Amino acid sequence: MARIIQCVPNFSEGRNKEIIEKIVEEVRIMEEVKLLDYSMDKDHNRTVVTFIGEPEKVILAAFNACKVASELIDMKNHTGEHPRMGATDVIPIIPISDVTMDECVQLSKELGERIGKELNIPVFLYEKSAQTSLRENLADVRRGQYEGMAEKLKDEMWKPDFGPANLNERAGVTAVGARMPLVAFNVNLGTDDINVAKNIAKGVRASSGGFKYCKALGIEIKERNIVQVSMNMVDYTKTPLYRVFDVIEREAKRYGVNVVGSEVVGLLPMAALIDVADYYLRLESFDHSQILEKRMFE
Amino acid sequence: MARIIQCVPNFSEGRNKEIIEKIVEEVRIMEEVKLLDYSMDKDHNRTVVTFIGEPEKVILAAFNACKVASELIDMKNHTGEHPRMGATDVIPIIPISDVTMDECVQLSKELGERIGKELNIPVFLYEKSAQTSLRENLADVRRGQYEGMAEKLKDEMWKPDFGPANLNERAGVTAVGARMPLVAFNVNLGTDDINVAKNIAKGVRASSGGFKYCKALGIEIKERNIVQVSMNMVDYTKTPLYRVFDVIEREAKRYGVNVVGSEVVGLLPMAALIDVADYYLRLESFDHSQILEKRMFE
Numbered sequence: 001m002a003r004i005i006q007c008v009p010n011f012s013e014g015r016n017k018e019i020i021e022k023i024v025e026e027v028r029i030m031e032e033v034k035l036l037d038y039s040m041d042k043d044h045n046r047t048v049v050t051f052i053g054e055p056e057k058v059i060l061a062a063f064n065a066c067k068v069a070s071e072l073i074d075m076k077n078h079t080g081e082h083p084r085m086g087a088t089d090v091i092p093i094i095p096i097s098d099v100t101m102d103e104c105v106q107l108s109k110e111l112g113e114r115i116g117k118e119l120n121i122p123v124f125l126y127e128k129s130a131q132t133s134l135r136e137n138l139a140d141v142r143r144g145q146y147e148g149m150a151e152k153l154k155d156e157m158w159k160p161d162f163g164p165a166n167l168n169e170r171a172g173v174t175a176v177g178a179r180m181p182l183v184a185f186n187v188n189l190g191t192d193d194i195n196v197a198k199n200i201a202k203g204v205r206a207s208s209g210g211f212k213y214c215k216a217l218g219i220e221i222k223e224r225n226i227v228q229v230s231m232n233m234v235d236y237t238k239t240p241l242y243r244v245f246d247v248i249e250r251e252a253k254r255y256g257v258n259v260v261g262s263e264v265v266g267l268l269p270m271a272a273l274i275d276v277a278d279y280y281l282r283l284e285s286f287d288h289s290q291i292l293e294k295r296m297f298e
Numbered sequence: 299m300a301r302i303i304q305c306v307p308n309f310s311e312g313r314n315k316e317i318i319e320k321i322v323e324e325v326r327i328m329e330e331v332k333l334l335d336y337s338m339d340k341d342h343n344r345t346v347v348t349f350i351g352e353p354e355k356v357i358l359a360a361f362n363a364c365k366v367a368s369e370l371i372d373m374k375n376h377t378g379e380h381p382r383m384g385a386t387d388v389i390p391i392i393p394i395s396d397v398t399m400d401e402c403v404q405l406s407k408e409l410g411e412r413i414g415k416e417l418n419i420p421v422f423l424y425e426k427s428a429q430t431s432l433r434e435n436l437a438d439v440r441r442g443q444y445e446g447m448a449e450k451l452k453d454e455m456w457k458p459d460f461g462p463a464n465l466n467e468r469a470g471v472t473a474v475g476a477r478m479p480l481v482a483f484n485v486n487l488g489t490d491d492i493n494v495a496k497n498i499a500k501g502v503r504a505s506s507g508g509f510k511y512c513k514a515l516g517i518e519i520k521e522r523n524i525v526q527v528s529m530n531m532v533d534y535t536k537t538p539l540y541r542v543f544d545v546i547e548r549e550a551k552r553y554g555v556n557v558v559g560s561e562v563v564g565l566l567p568m569a570a571l572i573d574v575a576d577y578y579l580r581l582e583s584f585d586h587s588q589i590l591e592k593r594m595f596e
Contacts, residue, residue, distance in 0.1 A: 004594055034594050052594055096590050181590075188582070245579055261582040270568060270591045277574035281543055284486070284559040292394050292479075293568045296302055296332050296350055297595065 002297035005104060006052045006094040006181060007062050011069050012084045012172075014045040019072045024049055026064035032057045036267070045080030046089070055099055059111050062091055070119050070171040075146050083139075085146045086121065086172030090138060093129075093178045096269045104178035105129045112176040116163025119171065122153060123162040126177035131161060138175060146172045180213075183233040183272055184265035185241055187248045190258040194220050197227035200251045204229065204244050211247075213239035226260060236272040242279045300595035303402060304350045304392040304479060305360050309367050310382045310470075312343040317370045322347055324362035330355045334565070343378030344387070353397055357409050360389055368417050368469040373444050381437075383444045384419065384470030388436060391427075391476045394567045402476035403427045407459075410474040414461025417469065420451060421460040424475035429459060436473060444470045478511075481531040481570055482563035483539055485546045488556040492518050495525035498549045502527065502542050509545075511537035524558060534570040540577045 013019050020040055027035045033053035040047045051061065066088040073087035093108045095101055105128055112123040130136045134157065144152045150167040152158045159165065160173070167173065189197055197218030202208045205216035213235035221228050229248055233239060249259045271288065278286050288294055311317050318338055325333045331351035338345045349359065364386040371385035391406045393399055403426055410421040428434045432455065442450045448465040450456045457463065458471070465471065487495055495516030500506045503514035511533035519526050527546055531537060547557045569586065576584050586592055 002594065004591065006590065036593055052590060241579065259580060261580045263582045264584055264588055267588055267590045267593070270572075270589050273575040273589070274568075274571050276579060277571040280578040281539065281574060282557060282559045284561045286562055290562060290565050291568050291571070292304065292350060292565045293302065293591070295334055295565070296300070 002097065003055055003099050004052055004097040005055045005058050005099050005107070006050070006096050007058050007091065008048060008050050008094065009062055009065060009091040010084075010089045011047045011049065011065075011073065012045065012075065012078050012080065012087050012089050013069070013073050014040040014042050014047050014080065020047050022072060023047075023065050023068045026068055027051045027061045030057050030061040030064075033061050041082070043080070044082035045078065046082050046084065052096060055103070055107055059093075059107050062093075062111060063114055066091065066115055066121075066174065067119055070121060070168075074170050075172040076169060078146065083142050083145055084172075085142050085144075085149050086174045087170070088115075088121075088174045089142075089172075090126075090175040091177075092127070093176070094181045095178070096181065097271070101128055101178060101180070108176045108178045112162045112174075115174055115176065116160070119163075119168075121163050121168045121171045122149075122160035122165070122173045124158075124173065124175045125161045126175045127179040129177040138177075141175050149173050180235040180237070181269055183236050183241065183268045185231045185233050185244070185262065186265065187229045187231070187245060187262045188221065188224075188260045189227050189229065189252055190260045191227060191255070192220070192225050193255075193257075194218055194227050196252065196255045196257055197229050199255075200248055201229050201231075203251055204231070204247055211239040211244055214244055233272075236269070236275070240275050240279070241272060242276045300395065301353055301397050302350055302395040303353045303356050303397050303405070304348070304394050305356050305389065306346060306348050306392070307360055307363060307389045308382075308387045309345045309347065309363075309371065310343065310373060310376050310378065310385050310387050311367070311371050312338045312340050312345050312378065318345050320370060321345075321363050321366045324366055325349045325359045328355050328359040328362075331359050339380070341378070342380035343376065344380050344382065350394060353401070353405055357391075357405050360391075360409060361412055364389065364413055364419075364472065365417055368419060368466075372468050373470040374467060376444065381440050381443055382470075383440050383442075383447055384472040385468070386413075386419075386472045387440075387470075388424075388473040389475075390425070391474070392479050393476070394479060395569070399426055399476060399478070406474045406476045410460045410472075413472055413474065414458065417461075417466075419461050419466045419469045420447075420458035420463070420471045422471065422473045423459045424473045425477040427475040436475075439473050447471050478533040478535070479567055481534050481539065481566045483529045483531050483542070483560065484563065485527045485529070485543060485560045486519065486522075486558045487525050487527070487550055488558045489525060489553070490518070490523050491553075491555075492516060492525050494550065494553045494555055495527050497553075498546055499527050499529075501549055502529070502545055509537040509542055512542055531570075534567070534573070538573050538577070539570060540574045
């Protein structure tokens with residue numbers, strides 16, 4: 001497979017289709033980059049754009065889109081329900097295939113530096129790219145939002161990683177950072193007892209002592225009269241799907257309940273499922289380069 | 299993922315590197331086609347070339363390679379241990395990604411017709427492309443070999459599917475046909491008792507009543523002091539890896555033996571492993587287009 005990263009920038013415009021089309025066009029015209037989706041949200045006044053492709057080209061498309069956003073979106077006039085601090089609010093850089101997290105961190109720094117220098121926008125590195133634990137969590141970085149950023153930037157602790165020391169009044173502030181892809185993975189249980197799902201969710205999620213890279217909730221699927229452990233797997237390489245699935249199955253048995261099925265919602269990297277096959281077949285020394293499709297685009 | 303087929307033509311030359319390089323060059327220079335491997339066998343005086351890519355381009359590369367082989371290889375002088383009937387002996391066409399078997403059959407017919415017409419070589423369609431059950435098995439088609447083909451072609455039952463009615467003395471006869479990819483899949487058992495592996499192999503293979511698209515042998519892995527069920531899965535879509543694995547595991551238990559691991563030898567299509575993950579996770583309505591890498595090249 002080719003080297004692939006994903007980029008999911010969030011822009012602070014969700015009402016003016018003309019502006020969004022001009023931003024998205026920068027992604028659409030880039031060779032070796034594939035636009036997967038963009039969805040405008042009127043209430044949030046925000047658009048999330050999803051694209052994947054060759055790493056350098058993805059970064060270039062992200063920069064170009066950010067540049068157009070800085071020209072067409074004026075944060076001084078922005079209203080919307082979603083917290084935000086910049087015309088290009090946040091740019092996550094995500095490893096998908098044959099690219100390491102370290103490489104994505106490096107790419108995010110190059111992108112951040114260019115946005116700072118050439119577009120004169122203060123840039124914070126967040127998540128895996130954060131230079132201090134204070135900036136790992138996007139909510140902390142964005143706290144105060146656009147309206148509070150001029151003041152926040154004066155604090156020595158919130159000196160931007162790149163770009164000018166002071167707020168860009170038109171474009172605001174942008175966060176750039178590398179993170180793992182999220183895999184939305186749900187396991188359905190053959191009972192209508194919500195407590196079973198809630199108890200199991202508690203058992204597998206990091207926040208209550210479970211797997212470090214698993215977020216989980218117990219919810220009801222009323223139309224099927226069953227319950228579900230609804231999860232976000234935030235690093236499938238460290239907390240693999242099969243391990244969580246097996247634990248849920250065993251915990252469910254403790255209540256006399258069966259797993260009736262599971263589902264992946266949305267997109268996921270191939271490796272997240274190949275790892276599952278590798279585990280259950282107990283493959284010895286399987287190499288992903290044995291997959292024919294990976295040879296095609298290497 | 300892009301639409302991908304594989305092609306594995308066999309040429310009746312395994313000693314003259316210059317000739318083979320000229321044949322292989324036709325694959326190497328084709329855009330959207332990836333040469334994966336070619337291996338010359340001196341005793342067989344035969345070379346197997348493996349390549350994958352965009353279907354129309356793969357067929358074009360196969361035709362061009364066949365044309366060069368018809369110019370550079372003279373079957374009148376050919377000796378070698380492997381049965382053969384033509385300069386280009388056989389051209390298997392194999393669906394890998396987002397291509398159906400029916401499409402591969404159609405492509406094989408187009409290729410066969412062109413070889414017949416433009417290169418003046420008699421062509422037999424075999425395996426899934428065979429127009430009569432008599433020609434499904436390559437060994438039946440090739441019986442008599444090059445030396446017997448002039449006579450064989452006179453038989454009304456062996457009128458070629460394409461090309462001249464009589465033998466091309468220089469290039470011989472070529473078989474073209476669509477088939478599924480082979481997956482070499484072995485399961486290792488925690489015992490040194492070869493009879494356990496042999497009995498289980500008998501249970502899972504088609505020839506003794508097992509799964510229709512599974513060939514299996516019990517063999518010893520002496521250096522590890524274990525035995526193995528060594529298999530060729532000849533249609534992973536109809537006899538999936540997980541089903542055979544599960545049956546082997548259960549049969550082994552009947553002898554008090556554990557499965558210690560498994561292995562895939564060589565290449566396989568991504569779908570063969572995604573199907574395994576789908577089965578063990580009990581995924582509900584998973585679509586392969588949810589795999590990010592498939593979106594990249596669609």
